[in-house]
Every structure is written in C-alpha cells, then in structure tokens.
Amino acid sequence: MSFNKKRMFMIVCILAIVLLSACGGTEGTASSANGKAEEKPTIQMGQISWAENIAVTNMWKVILENEGYDVEFNLLDMGTQMAALANDKLDINLEVWLPVQDAEYVKQYQDEVNFSEETWYDNAKVGLVVPTYLEDIHSIEDLNKYQAEFDGEITGFDPGAGTMIVTQDVIEEYGLDYKLIPSSEPAMVTELENAIKAEEPIVVPLWNPHRVFSEMELKYLEDPKKVYGEAEKIYHATRQGFAEEYPEVSEWIKNWKMDDEAIGSLMSEVAKAEENGEKAIIGAEKWVEENQDLVNEWLNR
Template identity: 65%
Template sequence: MRFNKRVFLVLSIVFVTILSACGDSSKSESKGTGSKDATNEDKGTIEMAQISWAENIAVTNMWKVILEEQGYKVKLNLLDMGTIMKALAEDELDINLEVWLPIQDKAYLQQYKDQVFFAEEPWYDNAKVGLVVPTYLENINSIEDLNKHKDMFAGEITGFDPGAGTMEVTEEVIKEYDLDYELIPSSEPAMITEIDEAIKKEEPIVAPLWNPHRVFSQFDLKYLEDPKKVYGEVEKIYYATRLDFEKDFPEVSEWMKNWKMDDEAIGELMTYVNETEEPIEGAKKWVDENQDRINKWMK
C-alpha cells in the first residue's frame, strides 16, 4: 500500500506539472499574439445599462462593438429605468446611454442630480414623444378626442415598461386631460405586438410612442395633438454615468462627449440591428460602414 500511495503521489505531481506548463504556454501565446482578451483585461470592464427599447438596444450594442474594438470589456445589463438610475447612484453600474429631457426623465434628474453625472450635451436632439393611433382612425386627432371614443378603445391605453419616464408622463396626461382611461403596462415588444395585431385587423388602439423608433417605418401611425404640451415638444437624449466614471475611464468619457447621431444615422443603425438575428451583428455591420463618423467621436 505504501508503494502504491508513493507511485500515486509522484504521478499526481507530474500530472499537475504538465497542466501548469500547458497553462503557462497558453498565457504566453495569448500575450504574444496581442489578443483582445489580454488588452481588455488591461483596460477594464464597463458595466453598461440596457433597456428593452429598440433604439436603446441599437446604441448599447453599437457602443459595445466600438469599445471592445478599443480593448475594453463591456457587459450589458438589461434593467428598467428606475433600477438603472438607482444603480448608477450606488456605483453598481457605470453608464446609462438614454436619459430623455427636459420632460420624460425629469423626475430622475431631480432625484439623482447630486448622485449621478448627467451629460451637459445631448447625443440626439430631435426626439418626440406622444400618444399615437393608426392613421385609419380619421376622427381621432387629438388627446382631447379620446374621452368621446372611450368605448372604442375599451378605456385602455396600451403601455410598455412600468417605471419608464414616458409611462409616468402618460399618467400625468390622463390626469391633465381628465381621461377616463387606464394605462396598461407591459413591455415595449409586447406593446409593439399589440399595435401590430390591431392594425392587421384594422382595430382601434392608442399607445405612447416616441421618435426615433423603427415602428414608424412599419406601420402608418400618427401622433395625437397635445394642446396642453404635457409631453413637451422636442425632447433630447443624453447619457448619464456614475460620478467617478470620467476619472476611471477618461478616454471613454471623452468619446461620449463627442457622440452625436442624427435621424438618418440612428434610423439606419436600428434597421441593421432589427434585421439580424443577434443585435450585435447588426451593430457590427453599422460600425464597419460608419468608421468616419465614429472616428470623429474618438478624436
């Protein structure tokens, strides 16, 4: 038995030595090839918020592609807006790419202005928010028309993510216009499915929507007039970070300050992302085709 134990011990040491040698060889080869994994480890990991909105999925995947090409690791965290802002304030997330001001997310700005950094300049400055209906509903053109047609809509506004700024503003719209309606929360994909099904049957539906959004290229929709301007007029989209983000990632912070997109750019990006099975593949295609634009952000 002693002999067998001794042989077993020697064989174990030899086996561990071989494994260690293989591991060292693998590490050496990785460093020698200058792989992105080795570079990523040096530059750090960025915890990026993601929301299940079409434009947000597009831009988060776009930045993931750009940053990983530059040697960073990017982890996307799919969360609702309320959780995202709280996590930024508590340093559990690094960056949120989508804050709508001056109206939609003003409550988050007021709540976290001392705990979160809000960008001074928007990356998109032509956003719009409001209630929409299919264009075939010719007699409904204003929010003020909704109570007269309550039975047509079963007294329901089809909504999306609870906690989203636009959902909170829509609750204000219901109060301001004294609408006898209930806002039904769900998710953006579920809301779009409801709109799709209603339009296929030419049935009535009313929902809060926004530009930029690919849905306007899919369906014939119109915004209802908002005489009281509860939704505001033109909205702008900003990014927000935890307070020490610029100190920890100065290079990325500069790129974010230079980031600008117009209707054509964001529309094309969203289309590419929507047309591919994996959003990251659509984002890669867009990044490959827009290097001149991206180089201006990274100057």
C-alpha cells in the same frame, strides 16, 4: 574531489538553481501584474428593451470592445438603472430623455448621478399615437369621446420608463377615463401590429426615433397642454467618478452625435439581424464597419 567537497558543491548548485528560479518567478509575477494593470476594466452598461436602446448599446459595445474594453449589459428598467448608477452598481446609461420624460429621475438623483450636458440626439418626440385609419381622432382631448372603442385602455410598455410616468400625468391632466396598461416595448409593438392588421382602435405612447414609424401608418395625437413637452433631447448618464476612471471613454461618448439618418440606419441593421435569427450585435457590427468615418469623429481620429 572528496565526498564532502562533492556534497558541498551539489548543495551550492541546488541553492543557485533555487535562487535563479525564484528570481525568474518574481520577474514573471511582476510582468503578470503589469499586464493585469494594463488591461482595461469591464464597463457595466445599462440596457433597456427599447429598439433604439438595443441598437445604441450594441453599437457602443462593438466600438468599445474594438478599443480593448469589455462591456457587459445589465438589462434593467429605467428606475432600476438610475438607482444602480447612484449606488455605483452600474457605470453608464446611454438614454436619458429631457427636458420632460426623465425629469423626475434628474430631480431625484441629481446629486448622486452625473447627467451629461452633451446630447447625442436632438430631434426626439414623444406622445400618444394611433393608427392613421382612426380619422376622427386628432387630439388627446378626443379620447374620452371614444373611450368605449378603446376599452378605456392605453397600451403601454415598461412601468419604470419616464414616458410612462408622463403618460400617467397626461391621463390626469386631460381627465381621461382610461387606464395605462404596462407591459414591455416588444409586447406593446406586437399589440399595435395586431390591432392594425385587424383595423381595430388602439392608442399607445410612442417616440421618435423608432422603427415602427417606417413600418406602419401612425400619427401623433395633438397635445395642446404640452404635457409631453415639445422637442426632447437624448443624453447619457454615468455614475460619479466614471469620467475620472474612464477619461477617454467619457470623452468619446460626449463626442457622440446621431441624426435621423444615422440612428435610422443603425436600428434597421439591428432589426435585420434579429429578423434573420441573429443577435443584435451582428447588425451593430455591420453598421460600425460601414460608418467608420462617423465613429472615428467620435473617437477624435
């Protein structure tokens, strides 16, 4: 073979290798692109530092990540969550209390946020709570008689919570000479625990479901004017377009139902994990594993 023919042969071989590599590279890129298209996107979930909210958000994180989704928590107060949903910065909020506690948020964002018509818990209750050893106090109307004993304070939690807004309405409606002191749910529960240990007067806004009712002797004060309403139900809310982008997740969460036993056992598992110095999700993982039949009902299995 002459030198020119050898040279031409080498050039043809090099071109062939380059073309084959290019074809291979294109196929690999297409596969990667298809792989990415098949990946399920990350869901931005709102979370509030309330015991039941920590429990259910971690439960859904476990369930959804078992199904191939990624879930990121956004620890925000209720007002910020609703604004984030309205502005497409958040995908879902798992806890909207109606018809009373979060009614203002529904009124404000009804055209910008999708409020589900499906409830996941139907036996909620909200009101002012005192330790049972305060035997002379039975009603919200009694509070002004003992204003000095309580230092004129109602120990509250997150300032953006619907219950805190309604509690301010309670103060006005009953003409209470009290100030509502905001903090956080953990701080409020700690104040409640400390007061009970010392058998001191304390009044706090609380709700069912909540673990404290199984841990402390407490009673709701009667609310004759029904400012807190009667039975509350818990719903979820999503940003506009969520159901179209996440149809199966939307359907699963609409199917989600919990009774007192289910939510109580979930909260207990999460609390145990936290008491052992573990993350809440460890308790949620255990609960999901032990209640797979119920979870499968939500997932239509």
